[in-house]
Amino acid sequence: MNQDTATPGSVRPGGRTARVRDSVLRAAGDLLAERGFATLDLAEVAARAEVGKTTVYRRWRTPAGLVADLLAEMAETSLPHSDTGSLRGDLLDNARLVGKTLTDTRQGRLFRAVIAAATSDDTAAAALRGFYDTRLAEWSPCVEAAVARGEVPAGTDPRAVLSAVSAPLYYRLLVSGDPVDEAAIAAAARAAAIAAEQGVFVSGATPSA
Known part of the structure; x- marks a missing residue:
């Protein structure tokens, strides 16, 4: 694949090119966290990254290309999934990882900016979906192992379970403004685990009246 025609973020460079990428993405992330997506400027990113x-x-072409990469x-660089031996333990670790990301001074602001970008730019939206696809795929074995142990019914959808963990935490970050604290983190994990145990996330299941 020719690097000049590749989709931003699809080429994995090495050597000096890797160092350039690291510098540029660090600068872009800082600017996104400071000011948001609307004012992200490639020239300013280049200056800050030296x-x-x-x-x-040439490499990123647009602000959305930077967001994608x-x-x-x-x-x-996302952390690997946990293996605590129980679904409740694994989901609590997952919720804590999400909570740590959202409450981090830099990362929380960065995610707000990226989500804002995704609402108005197709490239940013596709990149955000790709990010969560990767995250969900990494943690899906936790739910699959719970099925094998008999903790949750066969056919339980791992993506649905994991989404149920993170959704209330993102709601707090983006909508209600309520704190993403340890109580909220534990409640999100517990609620998702209980629902999974009750068969709520079995693919094709019909809710009981």
Whole structure:
């Protein structure tokens, strides 16, 4: 694949090119956290990263291209899933990871900016979906292992379970403004686990009246 025609974030460079990418994505992430997506400017990113402006325009092309690659990098460096021996323990670890990300001074603001970008730009939206696809795929074995242990019914949808963990925490971050604290984190994990145990997330299941 020719690097000049590849989708931003699809080429994994090495050597000096990797160092340039690291510098540019760090600068882009800082600017997103500070000011949001609307004012993200490639020239300013290049200046802050101390990289040639032409290099940034050629490789990433648009602010959305930078967001896409930033999310790809975040997915690459995401922590592996837990294996506590129980679904409740694994989901609590997952909720704590989400909570830690959302309450981090830099990462919380960065995610707000990325989500805002995804509401108005198709490239950013696709990148955000890709990030969560990677995260969900990494943690799905926790639910699959719970099925094998008999903790939850066969046919339980791992993506649905994991989404139920993170959804209330994102709601607090983006909508209600309520704290994403340890109580909220534990409640999100417990509620998702109980629902899974009751068969709520079995694919094709019909809710009982």
